[in-house]
Amino acid sequence: MDRILIRGGNRLSGRLPISGAKNAALTLMPCALLTDEPLTLRNLPRLADVDSFGHLLNQLGASTQIEGSRPEDFGRVMTIRAGKLTSTEAPYDIVRKMRASILVLGPLVGRAGEATVSLPGGCAIGNRPIDLHLKALEAIGAEIELAAGYVKASAPGGRLPGGNYTFPIVSVGATENVVMAAVLAKGTSVIENAAREPEIVDLCNCLVAMGAKIDGIGTETLTIEGTDRLHGATYRVMPDRIEAGSYACAAAITGGSVELVGVGKDNMRATVAALVEAGVKVDERAGSLFIDAPDRLGPLTLSTAPFPGFATDMQAQFMAMLTLANGASVLTETIFENRYMHVPELARMGADIQVSGRTAIVRGVAGLTGAPVMATDLRASMSLIIAGLVADGQTEVGRVYHLDRGYERLEEKLSAVGADIERAGDG
Numbered sequence: 001m002d003r004i005l006i007r008g009g010n011r012l013s014g015r016l017p018i019s020g021a022k023n024a025a026l027t028l029m030p031c032a033l034l035t036d037e038p039l040t041l042r043n044l045p046r047l048a049d050v051d052s053f054g055h056l057l058n059q060l061g062a063s064t065q066i067e068g069s070r071p072e073d074f075g076r077v078m079t080i081r082a083g084k085l086t087s088t089e090a091p092y093d094i095v096r097k098m099r100a101s102i103l104v105l106g107p108l109v110g111r112a113g114e115a116t117v118s119l120p121g122g123c124a125i126g127n128r129p130i131d132l133h134l135k136a137l138e139a140i141g142a143e144i145e146l147a148a149g150y151v152k153a154s155a156p157g158g159r160l161p162g163g164n165y166t167f168p169i170v171s172v173g174a175t176e177n178v179v180m181a182a183v184l185a186k187g188t189s190v191i192e193n194a195a196r197e198p199e200i201v202d203l204c205n206c207l208v209a210m211g212a213k214i215d216g217i218g219t220e221t222l223t224i225e226g227t228d229r230l231h232g233a234t235y236r237v238m239p240d241r242i243e244a245g246s247y248a249c250a251a252a253i254t255g256g257s258v259e260l261v262g263v264g265k266d267n268m269r270a271t272v273a274a275l276v277e278a279g280v281k282v283d284e285r286a287g288s289l290f291i292d293a294p295d296r297l298g299p300l301t302l303s304t305a306p307f308p309g310f311a312t313d314m315q316a317q318f319m320a321m322l323t324l325a326n327g328a329s330v331l332t333e334t335i336f337e338n339r340y341m342h343v344p345e346l347a348r349m350g351a352d353i354q355v356s357g358r359t360a361i362v363r364g365v366a367g368l369t370g371a372p373v374m375a376t377d378l379r380a381s382m383s384l385i386i387a388g389l390v391a392d393g394q395t396e397v398g399r400v401y402h403l404d405r406g407y408e409r410l411e412e413k414l415s416a417v418g419a420d421i422e423r424a425g426d427g
């Protein structure tokens with residue numbers, strides 16, 4: 001199994017291209033199931049999760065064709081053709097590798113009137129139930145059965161009627177699923193307390209490009225007037241705000257200065273505000289964010305929240321950055337119940353972190369030391385990379401497959417801005 005080796009101490013400096021967003025890609029790809037015409041996605045990141053989603057679409061009878069990208073390019077263009085679906089089942093084997101597979105449930109029941117999808121189960125960061133996906137689909141007319149680890153959804157008479165649903169808590173995935181199902185319903189659906197994440201705006205914009213009728217995009221009330229059919233489209237995946245934020249933390253901890261190419265502040269206001277409060281200079285110019293670290297970072301008090309709040313997907317990276325801040329930071333995780341798996345690993349590198357319930361107190365230390373560490377999930381892995389970039393000596397991060405789910409060619413991007421980082425096989 002691959003490992004990443006980092007020798008810390010280099011200041012990051014230079015240009016870092018930001019890839020297409022994983023979380024947008026994973027909700028745009030299933031949109032292809034909603035039409036018999038081709039959907040072409042540009043700027044699709046080269047990630048393990050995108051490949052897994054491609055396999056899942058193939059399993060359902062859709063073809064996925066990569067067009068004209070050179071190996072040295074970041075991102076790819078993929079055309080997905082789901083002229084005829086040959087299956088409406090997402091099997092356990094694929095779903096267990098990638099939770100986002102649940103996002104075929106809405107489009108399948110919307111277009112084919114039926115879907116059978118393996119229950120995803122929990123993962124390292126929490127239980128992650130899908131009850132809200134199912135309740136929202138029921139509210140727009142789906143009949144739901146659970147049996148033998150699978151959820152079976154069907155539309156009586158083959159087509160969903162549409163309906164209204166108010167989410168009791170904000171869920172990104174459940175909002176995505178119900179929106180994708182509602183666009184082909186007979187009637188109108190009103191979804192209240194919908195998630196407002198930029199990736200949901202990207203999803204709605206793509207659906208509108210395919211002929212869907214959606215009002216209230218970017219707000220907590222989405223009104224979706226069902227249409228008889230959607231057509232094909234070409235759509236560019238938005239830049240990855242979490243990748244960009246991760247590299248901002250990486251540059252900041254090394255005292256560096258980088259240009260994050262292709263992102264602006266708009267979708268990253270909470271991340272940018274936190275960086276600025278910690279003393280980092282962040283300027284937006286000519287389609288890039290310029291990040292300049294201070295001599296010493298200041299401590300922060302941060303609590304994760306749905307968008308536009310501070311993203312849970314940035315918590316681990318900020319925690320790593322704050323291990324060297326000048327004082328004590330207080331981080332509170334409100335979204336996932338078990339998202340501190342990186343804490344013991346950061347502690348092994350010399351960080352001073354105490355967790356009590358959902359809150360972590362991070363007391364800044366003078367330096368970190370390199371160590372062999374084990375990644376447990378995607379963002380936890382990135383926090384270990386960030387710590388490794390400043391640690392004294394070598395850090396060896398295992399279970400690199402977590403990183404490959406969400407960071408396109410991480411070691412190549414970081415080496416290009418001066419990091420001493422490489423990927424090694426088991427040897």
Ligand SMILES: CC(=O)N[C@H]1[C@@H](OP(=O)(O)OP(=O)(O)OC[C@H]2O[C@@H](n3ccc(=O)[nH]c3=O)[C@H](O)[C@@H]2O)O[C@H](CO)[C@@H](O)[C@@H]1O
Pocket residue numbers: 022023024026100126127128129130131132133134169170171172173174312313335336337
């Ligand atoms: C592929 C993708 O886009 N993943 C993102 C998505 O995950 P995901 O869509 O899984 O996250 P949700 O927004 O649904 O989860 C938010 C909270 O709601 C709970 N919940 C969710 C659904 C449900 O049916 N019942 C329920 O109780 C979850 O356990 C969690 O505590 O949003 C998360 C929150 O911003 C991000 O961390 C993930 O990176």
Ligand SMILES: C=C(OP(=O)(O)O)C(=O)O
Pocket residue numbers: 023099100313378379406
């Ligand atoms: C939790 C994440 O992703 P997923 O929902 O795909 O597990 C993430 O991107 O940090």
